[in-house]
Amino acid sequence: MSSSPSTPIEITRAAERALPGPFVLMLGAAALAVVAGAGLMLGASTVSAPQVVSALTAFDGSPEHVTVADVRLPRVVVGAVVGASLGVAGALMQAITRNPLAEPSLLGVSWGAALAAVGGQVVAGIGTTAALVPLAIGGAAIAGLVIVVLAATGRAGLTPERLIVAGAAVSGLLAALVQGLLVLDSESLEVARRWLAGSLTGASWDALAAAAPYLVAGTVLSACLIRPLSTLALGDDVARGLGVRTGLTKGAAAVAVVALAGGSVALAGPIILVGLAVPHAARALVGRDLAPLLMTCAVLGAVLVILSDIVARIAVAPEELPVGVMTALVGAPVLLHVARRGVMSG
Amino acid sequence: MISGVRIRLFPAPAPGTARTPLVLITTSLVGLAAFVVTLGLGEVTVTPVDVVRALIGQTGADGAFVVTELRLPRALVACCVGAGLAAAGVVLQGLTRNALAAPELLGVSAGAYAAAIFVIVLLPDLPISVLPACAFAGALAASAVVYGLSWRRGTSGSRLLLVGIAVTTVGYAVVLGVVSTIDELIHASQLVTFMAGSVYGRGWPELGAVAPWLAVLLPLVALSTRDLDALALGDPVARGLGVRVEAARLRLLVLAAALAGCAVAVAGPVGFVGLMSPHIARRLVGGAHGPLLATSVLLGATIMLIADALARLAFAPVDVPVGVVTAIVGAPYLLWLLVRGRTNPE
Numbered sequence: 001m002s003s004s005p006s007t008p009i010e011i012t013r014a015a016e017r018a019l020p021g022p023f024v025l026m027l028g029a030a031a032l033a034v035v036a037g038a039g040l041m042l043g044a045s046t047v048s049a050p051q052v053v054s055a056l057t058a059f060d061g062s063p064e065h066v067t068v069a070d071v072r073l074p075r076v077v078v079g080a081v082v083g084a085s086l087g088v089a090g091a092l093m094q095a096i097t098r099n100p101l102a103e104p105s106l107l108g109v110s111w112g113a114a115l116a117a118v119g120g121q122v123v124a125g126i127g128t129t130a131a132l133v134p135l136a137i138g139g140a141a142i143a144g145l146v147i148v149v150l151a152a153t154g155r156a157g158l159t160p161e162r163l164i165v166a167g168a169a170v171s172g173l174l175a176a177l178v179q180g181l182l183v184l185d186s187e188s189l190e191v192a193r194r195w196l197a198g199s200l201t202g203a204s205w206d207a208l209a210a211a212a213p214y215l216v217a218g219t220v221l222s223a224c225l226i227r228p229l230s231t232l233a234l235g236d237d238v239a240r241g242l243g244v245r246t247g248l249t250k251g252a253a254a255v256a257v258v259a260l261a262g263g264s265v266a267l268a269g270p271i272i273l274v275g276l277a278v279p280h281a282a283r284a285l286v287g288r289d290l291a292p293l294l295m296t297c298a299v300l301g302a303v304l305v306i307l308s309d310i311v312a313r314i315a316v317a318p319e320e321l322p323v324g325v326m327t328a329l330v331g332a333p334v335l336l337h338v339a340r341r342g343v344m345s346g
Numbered sequence: 347m348i349s350g351v352r353i354r355l356f357p358a359p360a361p362g363t364a365r366t367p368l369v370l371i372t373t374s375l376v377g378l379a380a381f382v383v384t385l386g387l388g389e390v391t392v393t394p395v396d397v398v399r400a401l402i403g404q405t406g407a408d409g410a411f412v413v414t415e416l417r418l419p420r421a422l423v424a425c426c427v428g429a430g431l432a433a434a435g436v437v438l439q440g441l442t443r444n445a446l447a448a449p450e451l452l453g454v455s456a457g458a459y460a461a462a463i464f465v466i467v468l469l470p471d472l473p474i475s476v477l478p479a480c481a482f483a484g485a486l487a488a489s490a491v492v493y494g495l496s497w498r499r500g501t502s503g504s505r506l507l508l509v510g511i512a513v514t515t516v517g518y519a520v521v522l523g524v525v526s527t528i529d530e531l532i533h534a535s536q537l538v539t540f541m542a543g544s545v546y547g548r549g550w551p552e553l554g555a556v557a558p559w560l561a562v563l564l565p566l567v568a569l570s571t572r573d574l575d576a577l578a579l580g581d582p583v584a585r586g587l588g589v590r591v592e593a594a595r596l597r598l599l600v601l602a603a604a605l606a607g608c609a610v611a612v613a614g615p616v617g618f619v620g621l622m623s624p625h626i627a628r629r630l631v632g633g634a635h636g637p638l639l640a641t642s643v644l645l646g647a648t649i650m651l652i653a654d655a656l657a658r659l660a661f662a663p664v665d666v667p668v669g670v671v672t673a674i675v676g677a678p679y680l681l682w683l684l685v686r687g688r689t690n691p692e
Contacts, residue, residue, distance in 0.1 A: 101508070106515055153685045161504045162684060168451060168511045169680040172617050175518075176673030179542035180666050196538075197522035272519045316527075325523030332516045336495050339508040 021292025024285050028299035032080070035306045039076040040068050043313050078203035079309050079323070080302035082264040083274055085215055087301025088222055088294050089260040090275025091282065095229055095290065096253045097148075099160040100338050103276035104140070104261040106164065108171035110270030112143020113262055114196065115174045115181075122185040130210040137214055137262030143170060144258055198271030198324030200309050211263040218259030222294060225253050230290045271308075271324045273331025274301055280334050304330065366637040369630045373641055377648040381425075384655035385417050389662065423548040423612055424654045424668070425647035426556045428619050430609035432646025433567055435620030436627075436639050437602040440574035441595050442506050446683070448621035449485075449606035452506060453513035455617075457488020458603075458610035460517045463537060467524060474612075475555045482559075482607035488513055489603045543616030543669025545654055552612045559608035564643065567601055571635035574598070578633065616669045618676020619646050619653075625683075 040052045047055070047064050054060075055068035086104065093102040104110055116139025120126040126135065151166040178196070228249040232239045236246050261275070282296040308326035315321055385401075386392040392400070392409035400410035401418070431449060438447040438454070449455040461484020462477055492513050496505040518541075525537045539546065573594040576584040581591050606620065627641035653671040660666055 105519075106511075150681050150685055161508060164508055164511055165446060165451075166681060166684055168514070169677045169684070171515075172450065172680075173673050173677035176542050176617065176667075176670045176677075179538055180670035182538050183542070183666060184661060184664055197519065197526040199526065270519075272515065319527055322523045322526050325520050328516050328519035328523075332512075335512045335516065336509060339512045340495055340498070340505065 019285055021286050021289070021296065024296055025292070025299060028296060028303065031303050032299055032306075035303050035310070036076050036080065039079070039306045039310050040072050042310050043067070043072060044318050074205055074208065075200050075203040075309065076306055078208055078267055079200050079305045081208065081211075081215060082200075082268045082271060083278075083301035083303070083305030084298035085218065085260040085264040085301070086271060086274040086305075087278035087282070087297035088219070089257045089264075091279035091290075091294055091297045092222055092225075092229075092253050092257050092260075093275065094279055095233065096250045096257075097160075097163060099163055100280075100341075101160050101164055101276070101335075103273065104144075104257075104265070105270045105272035106276065106335075107144065107147050107167035108174060109140045109144045109147075109258075109261055110265050110272070111171045111174035111178065113137065113140040113265035114270065115139055115143075115178050117266070118178050118181050122181045130206065133207070133210040133214070133263065133266040136266035137258065140262035140265055141258040143174060144254070144261075146170060148254075196269065197322040198269040198327070199322035200268050200305075201320065201322075203268070207267055211267050214259045214263040214266075218256045218263065221252060221256040221259070225249060225256065226290050226294065229253060233288070233290070269322075269324065271305060272328050273335055274304055274327050276338070277327070277331040277334040278304060280338065366631050366641075370637070370640055370644070373630075373644040373648070377644050377651070380648050380651050380655075381421060384651055385413050385421055387655055387659060388412070388417065419549040419553050420545055420547075421651060421654070423553050423556065424545045424650040426553065426560055427545065427609040427613040427616060428623070428646035428648070428650030429564070429643045430556070430560055430605045430646075431616060431620035431650075432623035432627075432642040433564060433639060434602045434605040434609070435624045435646075436635065436642045437567060437570075437574070437598050437605070438620070439624055440635055441577060441598045441602070443578065444504070444507060445625065446507055446621070446680070447510075448618070449602065449610075450615060450617045450620060451514065452510035453488045453492045453517065454485045454510075454603055454606045455610050455615035455620075456514040456517035456521075457491075458482070458485035458607040459541070459615040460484055460521050461487070462611050462614075463521050463524060463540075466537070474551050478555055478559050478608040478611040481611035482604050485603035485607035485610070486600065488517065489599050493599060539667050540614040542667035543614040543672070544657075544665070544667035545613050545650075546665045546667070548612060556608050556612045559604065563601060563605050563608070567605070568636070568639060570594070570598055570601065571639055574635040578635070614667070614669060616650070616672055618672045618680065619649055622676055622679055623649060625679075 037049070037052070041047050041049060045064075045067065047068055051064050052068050055065040056073070059065050059069055090103050093104070093107075094100060113136035117132050117136045119139075120132055120135045126132060147163070147166045147170050150170075151163040228239070228244045231242050231244045232246060232249055234242075239246055239249075264271070278297050278301045279293070282293055282300055286292045286296050304327065305323060308330060309323040312321040312323045312326045315326075382394045382397050382401075386394055386397045386409075390409050390412050392413055396409060397413050400413040404410075434449045434454065435447075438449060438452060439445055441447075442452075458481035462481045465472060465477065465480045492506060492510045495513075496509040498505070521541070525541070545552075573584075573589055576587045576589045577591065577594065579587075584591050584594075609616070623642045623646040624638065627638050627645055631637040631641050649672070650668065653675070654668045657666045657668040657671045660671075
């Protein structure tokens, strides 16, 4: 029962009970506003809503205002940006590989970024975020490329299992190399910790500014690709018949994925399973039409990461868990569900 | 149906049992030679002759203290870890009939490691001898989760693999989160080393913790090789041969979890030894599980010895975790398996 790689995989059968896109987006935007507000208020110390508003509109330098405007605001904004990018990157990745399990962290892309960043720090002594961002994106791109090429080579072609096993092998190697580098230069461990587990602790406007060009480029590119990718979902042959240049489309989508996933890893480290859980939930909500799907993914991703970060901040206060742990726990049931079904439904 | 990642278990025509004694003797000799030579290598170089003299208790030999008190226990721990992981690999590959089933891919190592880390972090005063039991519990829990979640009217190799990789990813994310929240940097750096898999600084107490487990488990596995042989023929045939298939699977899974658990407890989740050793052994002695187990155990121990010697010497005086070396060798091997297309479309 071998399947050619161009057979579309039923990613979900939820299309028939899809909700209208604008309705979901409005609900999502409302939820985003609520969690963003909560993200500014909650934490080691609680700041009341009126104080949050005055901190944003009439900053007076009091401790509460500093907490809100200088610590929590960048954190919430970076969280939203990272979540949205990862959600969109996951949806794009699943669309081009037709693999319900494709996800930046599962495929070792995050470890590629981490290795490049840690390597840059340890070997070349690069310490500034602005310099690390392109490095991390380059690492993510190389790792992703290697995995896809390796998984696609060979008689069986690019099946979900092959992709995941190739990802596991490359992740294992990259993770070991990162750990080896950290042992060789233990001082960089302090800096590197956030590359190991996704965390928004170091979120700053500088870092966001450094990553912004890549994230914006990735977003614009994905928006431009909605039409050809929707056609591509009908299968490579059909799409080709309809005049879509399949190779170019997939390549451009891969570039968008790398820019989005690499940029967010550069900002916050690997915040795992957001790119899996979010598109899955979004598909259940709005169906598989790519335009509303990508927008819903962006909103839901932002909501998920901000929410996870709030829980990570207050769960073991005054200590802080990395947000990656929370998203891992949220994403795990989705991942297991898809993994269980992935083999059955193909 | 998507073609599964199933690699043929018995690629070469079985070379016949006539070769087995020869292979076993050769492997033992190579292992022994590696043992003697690597014991002599390091900051203080000791000639093999002096190593042997020191080992048989002749006092006054050059470097006797270095050999018997510093390097010997560490080398023995490395042997035990390699043997345990290799045996776990044989059992897992046999019971799932999937050549990619290895403790590090099925979540068994991740479970053992997560449990060990939590015990180390939460109860730092616990004696090392209890750690294997805790890691065993973790490994057992993880295997139960993986096995249970991939159960759908029987198990399938590729589903086990997907769920196993999923559980591994989530497990490591959670552990990394815990590690990155630990305040003391030294503690965190030890845990990072442990995460890559390392026998640095392991001595007699660690050997005392792991060796008794192996002394009990290896004979038990050896007694189960007939079940493994029967399972290799497929469930219906195994049933016809009078094997209670699911009961045998369960027993074997517990054994594999215990083997991987005790190895991971002292050395961390060293990767790819449990994958590679059975593969090499299968090429040497064929698929009958008795000779396969013996050869794999010898090979696993030898691989770990050599890998650890490389890890000690490559960047001396810094000790690189041995898991980095096994990953550098093992990950390309796994990818090669994948690319070679030795996969069997179902």
